[in-house]
Amino acid sequence: MNISESLAVETSERLLREQCTDTVLAAADAGIWQQALWEQLTEFGLPVALVGEDQGGIDLRIAEAFAIFRLAGQVALPLPIVETVLGNWLLSRAGLEPFEGPVSLVDGTALSLSAKNDGWHLSGGAPRVPWGRRADIVVLVGGKVARVGRKGVTVSEGTNIADEPRDGLAFDAQLENAAVADLPGKTDLMAVLAAARCNQMAGAMERVFELATAYALEREQFGRPLAKFQAIQQNLAVLAEQVAASNAAAEMAAEAVEGEIGRIAVAAAKTRVGEAAGIAASIAHQVVGAMGVTEEFSLHHLTRRLWSWREEYGNETYWAREIGQATAKLGPDALWPAITAV
């Protein structure tokens, strides 16, 4: 199926473009939860995008969900839709009931889950959990999915560069037997989340390019639009190239999640998109001049997210090192076969 023909993607695009206005973004920046917008997303069924119809979901393909993540990035959606979709995806795959409200998910490699009192006990800490302060928490730990919710969770609030909540969570939670289940198959949660950020960043960069281009066409200096100056054209062309590479990389990452080909494709995508994010933000701000760094002009909603997201779930340094170690280990003659395997 061609993603551009997906009705769900098309409808999401319309909804997000219409509803995620500058007013919404400004209020979210001030720390206000955007309940009305969240309800609209819920009405459309987005929180259960990857949940089967038998469980009340809308059963989209992974590629469609990731295309929606890209749209969410385009509009700088100030809500945890990515985390909710993926959290409920884990729950439903483990046969647990999806949450209705916003969800956040924790890669619980550093947590401990042990059998206790006819149930399970979860303990330990997780840093920088998106919307940890108000989302129902899902934890993947030791091949099991724990439907934690909010009980037994202590929050210490924090934010990222874009003022999105990134909260430290301490767990001391007693869970019923029915709230914990094995996750069939293998899921590399860090890679899935990195792939999601790649798509959000690619979307944000598309919008950054649109904003900078529109500004260059409209703003006049020396008696003509900025767009007529070759230096501006060349810089925007470089920005366009970064957007193109990010789109391709983001799709590669989504495919990797869908096909479960694994980590190296996601690693390459996050390395490439993270690098593009810095270049894109810097060119766009240069083109837009002083206006671009004001609260009023919407560029910052996107660039501040790019600067945040490129660090999350492994930045370029993290993933490039992993790729380099893995490929060097095989020796120079295995390098090319490793590249064509993706």
Add this chain to the structure above:
Amino acid sequence: MDSLKFSPPPVSKAAEDLRLEVRAFLKDALAGQTATEKAQSWNGHSPEFSRLVGKQGWLGMTWPKQYGGQERSALERYVVVEEMLAAGAPVSAHWIAERQSGPTLLRYGTQAQRDEILPKILRGECYFAIGMSEPNSGSDLASVQTRAVKTDGGFVVNGSKIWTSNAHLSHYMILFCRTDARSEDRHSGHSQFLVDMKTPGLEIRPILFSTGEHQFNEVFFKDMFLPDAALIGEMGQGWKQVTGELSFERSGPDRFLTSFAAVKGLSGRIGTEPDDRGAIALGRIVAHLMVLRRMSRSIAGMLEDDLDPALQAAIVKDLGTSLEQEIPEIARQIIAVEPGEGADGELEAMLDYIIQHAPTFSLRGGTREILRGIIARGAGLR
């Protein structure tokens, strides 16, 4: 801007089977190559090798059966091409003919031209030169002054071409020149011709590369007579035809794999347990290559579907050649080498070659600035 989206590359099991065949072939065919030969990439010239590849059926493999082609998919051809480049095979003899001249003849050539030439290209026996640039017309290709004037039964050509790679080793040139006097529209009045390099009135003079290599040339035309049958496509439509040719020239793996030998060299030097700096540097290059390869294969799919990916091709060429130029700079930041031939190791000899040739990567086939101009135009900025 839709051209910033690259549709997923087509998947082909046949292509992956073919890949293993090509790898096995190259392993034998390239045994004993020197480091410099590996670094030459698609500059390495070997008619013997080209004929061997032709015998395998790996030239013009997408072309119609009537000319000896196999009508295989663009993706299968892509696999052959990228495997050759990654291995540092000496493909230069047949490169231009197979990449762009043959496809141009297939699309615009007369039946007689196709019947005569295509089977020879397929056998790896017929090599082509590109006759576009002139002393006063580089980036501004539309301003060429070489002119073909209509006469009885043909044309008389006067003028000259420059930077003509391998003119001295080629059998034919596709000549791009003016056929009408200068018109209002700079993009009309050009035509393309099939020129036998032995035609009386054609003279080739070498221009030496700064390393002393003889690769490109100046080609002079003095009252050179070309029969009507030499015209390719429609008279006056040369600009449109030539820009189509450029999509083939700009989007392939030759635009990001030219320095691949040095990436392998770097990997060998940092060893199997690299430190962080080495691992990060290598990993970043690999990440870029994976993404570029995906974009380039996506364009191969578009060419197969008869779409016009001129803009996407410009994007891939600029990103790809930038990486190719960065690779030697990265390598020397990680390993303290002094490039030189006959020096201590393979990487030294490779860098000696690549550093000196790297400036050409973003010139040949359309300069960086021209490509960015094309992209800016696509974005509605000009």
